[in-house]
Amino acid sequence: MIKKLALLACSFGAVFASEKTNILFIFTDDHATQAISAYGGRFAKVAPTPNLDRLADEGMLFKRCMVTNSICGPSRATILTGKYSHLNGFMVNEKTKFDGSQQTFPKLLQKAGYETSIIGKWHLGSTPTGFDHWDILPGQGMYYNPDFDNAKGRYQVEGYCTEVVTDKALNWLKNERDNSKPFMLMVQQKAPHREWSPALKYLNAFDDVTMPEPDSLFDDYEGRGHAARNQDMSIEVSMELGKDLKIKEFDKKDQLAKRIHKRMNPEQLKAWNAAYEPKNQALLKAKPKGKDLVRWKYQRYIKDYLRCIKSVDESIGQLLKYLDESGLAKNTIVIYSSDQGFYLGEHGWFDKRFMYDESYRTPLIIRWPGHTKPGSINSHLVSNLDFAETFLEVAGQAIPEDMQGASLVPILKGQNPKDWRKTHYYHYYEFPGWHMVQRHEGAYDGRYKLMYFYDINEWELYDLKTDPKEMTNQFKNPEYASVLKRMKQELNKLRIQHKVPKNKIKDVSNPSKKYITNHKAEVIQ
Numbered sequence: 001m002i003k004k005l006a007l008l009a010c011s012f013g014a015v016f017a018s019e020k021t022n023i024l025f026i027f028t029d030d031h032a033t034q035a036i037s038a039y040g041g042r043f044a045k046v047a048p049t050p051n052l053d054r055l056a057d058e059g060m061l062f063k064r065c066m067v068t069n070s071i072c073g074p075s076r077a078t079i080l081t082g083k084y085s086h087l088n089g090f091m092v093n094e095k096t097k098f099d100g101s102q103q104t105f106p107k108l109l110q111k112a113g114y115e116t117s118i119i120g121k122w123h124l125g126s127t128p129t130g131f132d133h134w135d136i137l138p139g140q141g142m143y144y145n146p147d148f149d150n151a152k153g154r155y156q157v158e159g160y161c162t163e164v165v166t167d168k169a170l171n172w173l174k175n176e177r178d179n180s181k182p183f184m185l186m187v188q189q190k191a192p193h194r195e196w197s198p199a200l201k202y203l204n205a206f207d208d209v210t211m212p213e214p215d216s217l218f219d220d221y222e223g224r225g226h227a228a229r230n231q232d233m234s235i236e237v238s239m240e241l242g243k244d245l246k247i248k249e250f251d252k253k254d255q256l257a258k259r260i261h262k263r264m265n266p267e268q269l270k271a272w273n274a275a276y277e278p279k280n281q282a283l284l285k286a287k288p289k290g291k292d293l294v295r296w297k298y299q300r301y302i303k304d305y306l307r308c309i310k311s312v313d314e315s316i317g318q319l320l321k322y323l324d325e326s327g328l329a330k331n332t333i334v335i336y337s338s339d340q341g342f343y344l345g346e347h348g349w350f351d352k353r354f355m356y357d358e359s360y361r362t363p364l365i366i367r368w369p370g371h372t373k374p375g376s377i378n379s380h381l382v383s384n385l386d387f388a389e390t391f392l393e394v395a396g397q398a399i400p401e402d403m404q405g406a407s408l409v410p411i412l413k414g415q416n417p418k419d420w421r422k423t424h425y426y427h428y429y430e431f432p433g434w435h436m437v438q439r440h441e442g443a444y445d446g447r448y449k450l451m452y453f454y455d456i457n458e459w460e461l462y463d464l465k466t467d468p469k470e471m472t473n474q475f476k477n478p479e480y481a482s483v484l485k486r487m488k489q490e491l492n493k494l495r496i497q498h499k500v501p502k503n504k505i506k507d508v509s510n511p512s513k514k515y516i517t518n519h520k521a522e523v524i525q
């Protein structure tokens, strides 16, 4: 009888807040799993992630969360819709606007009586739909004294972006939300996106540490194809000493001035200069060349990146603390993820886009008290394609037929669903574009990965068991003939299953833009 009444109440839109699970989705931009201690990668000992590690200790860490398309807007559109880029229409950054009239999980949660809110980076071009509250960074957003857009217009807030977004999220939770409703809050940080600008208080963190280098920092791409060779994302050539590495003497395009110096008040600028100037002057005096300069760039890059992570992690700590203090923790599922992974020097790179492991894999850590066994580690092939479905099931809602992923709820409850995907489909579309990564699609089964760069008609096949760093393309190796045949069949099956258009999708990027920024590595004279 009670159940019936509750159902009746639900069908009229009224929901008992205490019965529904709240959803806190914490999302960052470009956070690689290598930079989270709990993932145990190269930086396990130095990554400043005690709060993320705590979340993993209290929940489930997914080792194989693969993205559908390793780039910002498309990843966000996949999460909102539970659909691949070719069906949600958002295939590349910048040129397209997200069609907000389509079905999204926040809209479905609203119908189920949830109050929905998004704070921070949105990066989908259009005005958010499906949110009762939105307060977003325009475009990529700025690290220092960021602008925000909300229903009333644009305004600026003084402070460091990660902290400002966290304060806004805490304020919404404490003072602004409707306590009679369950909530779904998306806290979306800009950090640790390029140009990796840290909070002033952390500018000198890691000064005494030498960051471990990846084996492939000086990769010669032997054994790979033209796509890996001809990208524009190497630390050596593409990473700028000015904007990226914060040396004003190299700020030829005025980007350092525009993004950082001119946004700061005199006090902030003074603190910023006090931290960077002595280190910069030492470099200009030492004039390292060749590999030594690449090594210096790598150290500055990784330190700034991890300094950004310090604030991200601190923010997570504050949010978890509030959930504890308010008593909300036990009835709130907390999800941590990022829009994709990132190269932290592997293959000599920064940025993402490729289906190679470091940018194809994204962090996913979920704490769901009373449902998920603390400290569990999962290896199922899951995806950002599954997030919408998961949130809907957590909220007790039906999952629409046209969503293409599957709810993670059974996995979170410790089950081993027999029909879980055995292969995952990937497709990247942005060429020509930033960093000049060829368009490609591919299939991955947890061990073998088949990639097809269709515009240059080149295939690559990797065996991640024997070659986890993907250094040797086995496509032409006869020993892999049967694997290749099977993976090609899998790719075809996935294309049909996910309704990928048969004809090659026309170039959807913006060819009028000149993307290659540097053709030669900068030198310090």
Ligand code: SGN
Pocket (backbone or CB within 6 Å): 029, 030, 071, 072, 073, 093, 123, 140, 193, 194, 195, 351, 434, 435
């Ligand atoms: C900017 C960055 C690129 C980055 C894209 C996409 N350049 O254009 O390095 O790949 O964003 O990033 S920057 O000089 O402006 O920092 S994404 O996160 O939006 O996909």
Ligand code: CA
Pocket (backbone or CB within 6 Å): 029, 030, 071, 072, 339, 340
């Ligand atoms: Ca990103």
